[in-house]
Amino acid sequence: MFVDVHILQTVPPSNINRDDTGSPKTAVYGGVRRARVSSQAWKRATRKMFGELVDPATLGVRTKRVVELVAERIGTAVEDPAAAAAQVIKDAGIKLEKPAAKKKGKEEGAADPVDLLEQSKYLLFLSAAQIDRLAQLAIDTATTGVSDKAAAKAAANGADSIDVALFGRMVADSADLNVDAAAQVAHALSVHSVNNEFDYFTAVDDRAPEDNAGAGMIGVVEFNSSTLYRYATVNVGLLAENLGDDEATAVAVANFLTAFVRSMPTGKQNTFANRTLPDALVVSVRTDQPVNLVTAFESPVDALGTARSAGAAKQLVERYRALETAYGTSEATNYVVVAANGLEILSELATPASLSSVVDQVATQVRDALGVAS
Incomplete structure (x- = not known):
């Protein structure tokens, strides 16, 4: 059993994940430059949110x-x-x-x-x-x-602990201490092309003389804004093996879903106040293999006067249907959360529900698959 998580999230001007020069990370995909947030950045944000969901003393x-x-x-x-x-x-x-x-x-x-x-x-x-x-x-x-x-x-x-079981551990000196990660997280990519922009700023010295028209400090901050496609998957069988407890496995899946959906890396958050929640979420519980749907956006979404998230939702459903037709179905069970207008097309995959309801339903499905007594 694999729990695939697909997220569309629009982020305003921001720099939540920087490279070594301070610029927002990017990647070329589909022949165009995309905004990118590394998997490591979002995994850390997810791990930090675990502390709000479970007793921090139990975490790694x-x-x-x-x-x-x-x-x-x-x-x-x-x-x-x-x-x-x-x-x-x-x-x-x-x-x-x-x-x-x-x-x-x-x-x-x-x-x-x-x-x-x-x-x-x-x-x-x-x-x-x-x-x-x-x-x-x-x-x-x-x-x-x-x-x-x-x-x-x-x-x-x-x-x-659930974070070690989900994200794994590699010990180069002693391979028998290694823990295979039960969760995989993809680099988040914008569904469209981006061009980084620059904010030239000045900071005024509050104690400067009144006749001083200059600034106490000047600088430049690089940023972009984007609609991101985020993807992660959890191998439920491996997670159960790592934890050694089926009920703990269902709870870990629920906590991962909540934390991954609601978390965000904290880079330059005081400068941009860029914290948002996803426009939409699709969870697919599969029995064949994990399927990353990023290929839906190899052809960049063209807004054409409408929200990019709406165009992204359309392309996501089209790619999901195309893959289902070409390779057959694994009898995947889909769950959908929609929080933005214009994304009603996602209801073709499942009836939209609240995040808490989806998390509960997925956890119940995991318990049933593992044979946990209700």
Whole structure:
């Protein structure tokens, strides 16, 4: 079972995901330049929203400062919690290294001891339960004086939180700690061509003399506006395998749907106040394979005086029908949410409903498929 999520979302002038030069990210698709928001940016926004939907203490942490993290859980239970944490992490097969020295000015004091602790060579994604188990094992090891590498690996494995189960974990030093991501998120692309624009701004010094006509600061911010097509899919079987609990799987699917639909990356949000909600949402619960419908927009949507989201909805339905005719149907169950005028054509796929209703229906369908007793 795969849960495909298709979103049309119009975003006003904004720069929610920048490249290394500060420009809004773009990509060429269908021969024209498109606005783009990277999958990583929207996955992080989704993960951050999980904290509003479930107990934050149950979620995972992605960090290089894993020694510090485990040492905090150990607390005062051992004489040197940092050393105990480092030992159990190394026993789990995770390599550590000293952090790079920071350049310090003449007036700066001594470095914070926490900043001198060893770190993993890469961002490590651990669930709350895994952190607790590693901390307890570190305490036990410090008490007995005997380390157990097998136990350390077991402590760092299993008991995945929903964010780790959905987005996965790669540990280069110890492949047996890897977690295959149950969710895939595509780069969001505009359904039309874009040209980035520039906002030349000035900031006036409030304490400047009255006869000063100049500005305290000047600068340029690059931006664009677009109607985006966003896509993600969840492999329900793999998610159930990662979590090891069918009811937790249904809850995780529901939380992912809510968070992915409602979240937005925060780049330059104070400058542009660009936060919007989707114009429309289509969820397809499939039994064959995930299907990204971005090819509906290889030919850019031409507004012609109407909302681009309306044209995008039309092209989305046409591509869905074409693929269904060409390749047969998997008996997919569709759910639709419509929040903008002119998108009534989406009702051909399913009767529009509210987001909360759709989330509940999808979760129920997942429970039925997994055999969860009602």
